[in-house]
Amino acid sequence: xxxxxNITKKFDGRLAVDGISFEVETGETLxxxxxxxxxxxxxxxxxNRLEEPDSGDILLDGKSVKDFDVQELRRGMGYVLQxxxxxxxxxxxENIATVPNLxxxxxxxxxxxxxxxxxxxxxxxxxxxxxxxxxxGGQKQRVGLAxxxxxxxxxxxxxxxxxxxDSITRISIRKExxxxxxxxxxxxxxxxxxxQEAFDMADRICVMDQGRIMQLGTPExxxxxxxxxxxxxxxxxxxxxxxxxxxxxxxxxxxxxxEWYMNSGFKSGQSVWEVxxxxxxxxxxxxPDPGMLMKGFFSFxx
Ligand SMILES: Nc1ncnc2c1ncn2[C@@H]1O[C@H](COP(=O)(O)OP(=O)(O)OP(=O)(O)O)[C@@H](O)[C@H]1O
Numbered sequence: 086x087x088x089x090x091n092i093t094k095k096f097d098g099r100l101a102v103d104g105i106s107f108e109v110e111t112g113e114t115l116x117x118x119x120x121x122x123x124x125x126x127x128x129x130x131x132x133n134r135l136e137e138p139d140s141g142d143i144l145l146d147g148k149s150v151k152d153f154d155v156q157e158l159r160r161g162m163g164y165v166l167q168x169x170x171x172x173x174x175x176x177x178x179e180n181i182a183t184v185p186n187l188x189x190x191x192x193x194x195x196x197x198x199x200x201x202x203x204x205x206x207x208x209x210x211x212x213x214x215x216x217x218x219x220x221x222g223g224q225k226q227r228v229g230l231a232x233x234x235x236x237x238x239x240x241x242x243x244x245x246x247x248x249x250x251d252s253i254t255r256i257s258i259r260k261e262x263x264x265x266x267x268x269x270x271x272x273x274x275x276x277x278x279x280x281q282e283a284f285d286m287a288d289r290i291c292v293m294d295q296g297r298i299m300q301l302g303t304p305e306x307x308x309x310x311x312x313x314x315x316x317x318x319x320x321x322x323x324x325x326x327x328x329x330x331x332x333x334x335x336x337x338x339x340x341x342x343x344e345w346y347m348n349s350g351f352k353s354g355q356s357v358w359e360v361x362x363x364x365x366x367x368x369x370x371x372x373p374d375p376g377m378l379m380k381g382f383f384s385f386x387x
Contacts, residue, residue: 086110087132087240087272092141094127101127102138103296111239114273118283118319119293125276128293129242132274133162145240160184163233163271167245169225171217171232178213181232188236195235202231205265223254230258234267241268243275247282259285280323284330292316304331309386329358332382341381348373357382 087109094102102124109115117125130136132143134155143150150158164170171180178199185195203210206227217225226246233241247255262268263286277283283290284304291301292315299315300307307316308328320327334355338346349372351360357378364372372378 086144086146087274088144089128089132090142090144092128092131092138092143094124094131094136094138100296102131104141105293105296105298106141107291107298107301109272109274111272112270113288114275114286116283116287116290117274117276117293118278118280118290119299120278120319123293124296125278125293126244129244129274129276132240132242133159133164160188160236161238162240162242163236163238165229165233165241165243165246167248169217169229169249171225171229173217176214176216177220177228180217180228181235183232184236198235199231202234205267206231207261222250223258226250226258230262237267239272241271241273243273245277246275248277248279255282256285280320280327284327292319326358328386329361329382330356332357332385334360337378337381337385340384341377345373345377345381349378 089105089107092102092105093100105124105128107115117128119125127136131138132150134150145153145158145161153161172183175183181199181202182195185198199213200210202208203213208224208227208231212220212224212228217228220228226249230246247258250258259282275286277286287304289301289303290307292299292307292313294315299319300311300313302310304327307320308324308331311317334351334357335353337357349360351363351372355363360372360378361375364375
C-alpha cells in the first residue's frame, strides 16, 4: 500500500502541492485528474523521489520512501511517461532490457520476459532491433510500457501515458492494459487531464485544483454524490456520457420492464453505454427498444 501523508511542495515560494493525503491499496488504480498546473505531475514525481516534498511523508508498505536507497526504490516502481521516454540510440530490445541488465538478469530470462510482453502488449516481434524513431506512436508507447513492466514492479506510476496518441489507439491500448493480469495486480497511480480516460481507468479518482484535493472517490461517487462545485463544473460537459459508462445494466433491473430485460442481448456487468454501443455496432438491434433503456436510465438516476 502507498500512503501520502500531508504532502507539501513549493517551487520558488509558490505552493505546487498543498497538504495532500491519500492511500492507494495494492491492486488499485488511483487517477490524479485536474487541469494543467494543478500539481499532478509533482505529486507523482515525489512518490519515486524525482522531487522531494517540503513537508509530509510518503510510505510504501509502511516504510518511508526516504528510508529506501533511491535506486532500489525506483527499480521497484515502473514509470511511464507521455513521450515514452525511450533512449533514442538504443534499439527496442535494448530499451526494454535496461533495468534487467542493471539487475544482472541472465540473457535468457530477459528474452523470455520480453517475448511474453510483446505478446501481451500486441507488439510485433520484428520491431526488436528497430530504433524508437522507426516506430509509430502507439508502438513507442507499448515499448515504454514493456520497459516499465518487465521487472514486474509492485507499483506503476504513469504520467499522461496515452497523451501523445490518437484517440483510437489510446482507447485500444487502455482496453488492452486493463485486461492484463499483470496490470490488475499492481498499485497504480496515473496522471491525466482527460476526464474520459480517468473514468475508464480508475478504481478511484482524485480531482485536484491548485495543489489541493477537491474530491477523492469512486467514479460513481464523483458523478452521483458530489456537492463540490469545482468537481461538478469539471465534469459538466461530459456528464451524460460518463454516467452512461458508469451505470451498469444490472442496476436498472428494477426500473426496466421484465420483458425488455429478458429479451435483450446484453451481458451482465456491461455498462449502459456498452450495451448501446454493442447494439449500434451490430447493425440489427440486439436490444429491442433503446428508448426504453434510456427511459429506465433516467428514472434510475432520479
Ligand atoms: N521544477 C519546477 N520548477 C518550478 N516550478 C515548477 C516545477 N515543476 C512544477 N512547477 C510548477 O508547479 C505547479 C504544478 O506543476 P505540475 O507539473 O505538478 O502540474 P500538472 O498538474 O502536472 O500540470 P501539467 O498537466 O501541465 O503537467 C505549476 O505551477 C508548475 O509551473
